[in-house]
Amino acid sequence: MLASVRQNLQGNQACALGAIAAGCRFYAGYPITPSSEIAEKMAVELPKVGGTFIQMEDEIASMAAIIGASMGGVKAMTATSGPGFSLKQENLGYGAMAEVPCVVIDVMRGGPSTGMPTRPAQGDIMQSRWGTHGDHPIIVLAPSSVKEAYDQTIRAFNLSERLRTPVVVLLDEVIGHLVETIEIPHIDTIERAERKWATEARETYLPYGETDDGIPAMARPGDGYRSHTTGLTHGPSGFPTQKPAEVNDMMQRLLGKIDRHRDIVDDVETVGCDDAEVLVVTVGITARAARRAVRQARDAGIKAGLFRPVTLWPFPENQFRAVEARVHSVLVPEMNAGQLCLEVERLSARRTKIARINRIDGEAIEPAHILSTIEELGRHG
Amino acid sequence: MDSALGKNPTGGNAGSAGTGIEDFDIRAYLRLDLMPHFMCPGCGHGIALRALLWAVHELAIPKDRLAIVSGIGCSGRVGAYIDANTFHTTHGRPLAFATGLALARPDLEIVVITGDGDCLAIGGNHLIHACRRNLHMTCIMLNNEIYGMTGGQVSPTTAENRMTTTTPAGNTEPAFNACALAAAAGASLVGRGITLQTPALKNLMKEGLAHRGFSFLEVISDCTEIFGRKNDLGSSPEMILRQKSQMRPEYFGNVVDEPFRPNAMKTGILSRNERPEYGDAYRAAMVSTRATASHGHG
Numbered sequence: 001m002l003a004s005v006r007q008n009l010q011g012n013q014a015c016a017l018g019a020i021a022a023g024c025r026f027y028a029g030y031p032i033t034p035s036s037e038i039a040e041k042m043a044v045e046l047p048k049v050g051g052t053f054i055q056m057e058d059e060i061a062s063m064a065a066i067i068g069a070s071m072g073g074v075k076a077m078t079a080t081s082g083p084g085f086s087l088k089q090e091n092l093g094y095g096a097m098a099e100v101p102c103v104v105i106d107v108m109r110g111g112p113s114t115g116m117p118t119r120p121a122q123g124d125i126m127q128s129r130w131g132t133h134g135d136h137p138i139i140v141l142a143p144s145s146v147k148e149a150y151d152q153t154i155r156a157f158n159l160s161e162r163l164r165t166p167v168v169v170l171l172d173e174v175i176g177h178l179v180e181t182i183e184i185p186h187i188d189t190i191e192r193a194e195r196k197w198a199t200e201a202r203e204t205y206l207p208y209g210e211t212d213d214g215i216p217a218m219a220r221p222g223d224g225y226r227s228h229t230t231g232l233t234h235g236p237s238g239f240p241t242q243k244p245a246e247v248n249d250m251m252q253r254l255l256g257k258i259d260r261h262r263d264i265v266d267d268v269e270t271v272g273c274d275d276a277e278v279l280v281v282t283v284g285i286t287a288r289a290a291r292r293a294v295r296q297a298r299d300a301g302i303k304a305g306l307f308r309p310v311t312l313w314p315f316p317e318n319q320f321r322a323v324e325a326r327v328h329s330v331l332v333p334e335m336n337a338g339q340l341c342l343e344v345e346r347l348s349a350r351r352t353k354i355a356r357i358n359r360i361d362g363e364a365i366e367p368a369h370i371l372s373t374i375e376e377l378g379r380h381g
Numbered sequence: 382m383d384s385a386l387g388k389n390p391t392g393g394n395a396g397s398a399g400t401g402i403e404d405f406d407i408r409a410y411l412r413l414d415l416m417p418h419f420m421c422p423g424c425g426h427g428i429a430l431r432a433l434l435w436a437v438h439e440l441a442i443p444k445d446r447l448a449i450v451s452g453i454g455c456s457g458r459v460g461a462y463i464d465a466n467t468f469h470t471t472h473g474r475p476l477a478f479a480t481g482l483a484l485a486r487p488d489l490e491i492v493v494i495t496g497d498g499d500c501l502a503i504g505g506n507h508l509i510h511a512c513r514r515n516l517h518m519t520c521i522m523l524n525n526e527i528y529g530m531t532g533g534q535v536s537p538t539t540a541e542n543r544m545t546t547t548t549p550a551g552n553t554e555p556a557f558n559a560c561a562l563a564a565a566a567g568a569s570l571v572g573r574g575i576t577l578q579t580p581a582l583k584n585l586m587k588e589g590l591a592h593r594g595f596s597f598l599e600v601i602s603d604c605t606e607i608f609g610r611k612n613d614l615g616s617s618p619e620m621i622l623r624q625k626s627q628m629r630p631e632y633f634g635n636v637v638d639e640p641f642r643p644n645a646m647k648t649g650i651l652s653r654n655e656r657p658e659y660g661d662a663y664r665a666a667m668v669s670t671r672a673t674a675s676h677g678h679g
């Protein structure tokens with residue numbers, strides 16, 4: 001029987017174990033609070049499965065090294081927090097452009113700059129989407145429990161490999177350091193996606209050509225393809241081009257490829273959304289507070305609901321619009337000065353009242369705060 | 382080291398000309414469909430490319446096993462012409478990309494092609510740590526004393542008093558001695574070559590490739606069109622001949638007492654520091670960990 005095991009784990013450690021379960025065999029990182037436990041766990045666990053851990057000289061190098069390892073055919077990951085996440089952005093863009101699978105965990109702390117290293121925040125919601133320059137595809141997953149940190153890290157690898165794109169797992173400090181007992185499934189029951197490797201003849205192989213699913217097969221070095229990888233805008237052959245038609249074709253495929261797979265990308269948790277009049281939209285630790293507030297509100301007779309984008313980017317707009325059409329108010333609590341609410345406002349009908357709760361003092365948002373705002377919105381609806 | 386350096390380049394099998402190029406056809410190693418290449422007339426980068434491919438040929442390194450990792454710059458663009466696994470990465474970071482690739486794929490023969498700005502300015506931190514770690518790869522720094530790709534700005538190897546687009550009164554910063562830096566940081570093999578002497582440069586590259594560990598090779602490569610013009614250094618033949626006769630000594634040492642760049646830049650293998658290759662050392666150290674691994678959740 002393929003038994004699962006129960007384990008007391010911290011969110012950060014769960015990410016590390018999830019990564020290894022997903023097949024990650026290379027980790028490069030640079031220590032930074034509140035993410036360092038991920039590196040420490042990987043340093044210990046990776047050698048046990050024949051993997052490699054390396055502490056690089058900085059986050060720029062860490063990001064480069066995981067892409068280098070992944071280009072070599074090995075599943076790779078790094079983890080960091082705000083200041084390091086900023087440093088990773090240029091090479092994260094390289095990963096997006098050259099379509100190299102890799103996973104980046106960002107455990108959010110108070111910012112900007114050095115900010116509050118040990119205090120929680122959700123200030124990287126927009127950076128995780130738009131942190132690197134230029135239009136680019138990206139997937140961002142936002143767990144809100146230790147179990148989800150484990151599961152979503154596995155999912156991050158699977159999406160990354162399938163869609164040949166960097167995937168960010170966005171934790172906040174509370175989830176990163178939270179300890180919960182979770183059920184870890186037997187390794188043989190875990191679904192692991194593998195990259196599409198080139199198998200056709202070298203003469204006909206196009207490293208960046210259009211395909212049925214928008215995802216070109218990757219050439220493994222040593223397999224005889226001797227292909228070229230570059231961050232320069234390239235044509236189907238992989239070599240640089242500035243011909244407008246070729247550039248446009250490549251960019252359209254690149255920017256559209258995630259949308260072609262929304263069936264496996266999207267992931268939403270909803271509570272009470274069938275009849276909700278007041279909808280709370282949030283992620284991470286704030287979503288746990290919101291879930292409780294929503295339940296309490298419903299107990300008190302207010303039709304409240306929770307919409308939690310587990311896949312934060314691309315934002316699950318269809319699912320959101322379907323729920324939003326039935327509510328009169330939307331509340332967006334978040335530990336920043338207002339980022340997720342921008343997306344919510346963009347997607348909401350004009351008639352909908354949109355309220356915010358923003359906390360930027362290094363403290364988590366409490367259920368009572370969300371509940372009282374729900375009550376207020378419920379009264380005025 | 383003398384086995385390869387300064388000797389008949391083909392190890393005695395060369396014909397009467399003594400150039401040793403008889404059985405080396407560079408076209409077998411190039412992506413000919415990308416020709417004509419983008420390098421300026423007289424640019425040394427192409428000569429360095431030739432020397433590298435010649436060395437690859439003589440060492441019989443299969444193209445499928447050869448991985449070229451390059452940064453951004455004219456130097457970084459050279460890699461794309463090689464019929465191998467080529468990775469054109471980001472500015473200053475090729476050594477960091479190569480570190481991941483080398484650890485993930487110890488079976489590949491990795492050559493990093495970088496420029497003086499790529500390697501010593503934006504990538505300086507990666508260089509010293511790559512030297513310190515001693516992963517098996519060959520780092521070839523094409524030193525043209527200038528930022529060629531961006532049109533001729535000062536670089537960390539521009540000699541004092543030289544004219545560049547960002548030093549209108551002549552360069553007032555001392556230049557790096559890249560080889561001394563690499564040796565001090567622990568590179569296990571350090572050498573310098575000039576593009577004037579392609580066979581010797583090829584032999585130097587053979588030494589670098591054959592060395593188990595991190596090799597740092599600086600190649601003096603003329604930028605004729607930008608650096609040469611800006612400094613009235615004459616035609617490209619004049620420039621390249623000067624590599625031998627004087628290495629442009631008149632420009633050194635005017636600003637600081639101890640210039641980083643010596644008057645006579647030595648060529649050949651400059652230092653060796655034999656020690657365990659990092660990947661080997663890591664894997665050996667981890668064997669014990671692996672033996673005690675639980676297979677609980679993988």
Ligand SMILES: Cc1ncc(C[n+]2csc(CCOP(=O)(O)OP(=O)(O)O)c2C)c(N)n1
Nearest residue numbers: 453454455456472496497498499528529530
């Ligand atoms: C992060 C970043 N900064 C700046 C640039 C612009 N840039 C491109 S090449 C280059 C300098 C290259 O000089 P060098 O390394 O000496 O190589 P060369 O072109 O002379 O061969 C610079 C600054 C860039 N591409 N990326």
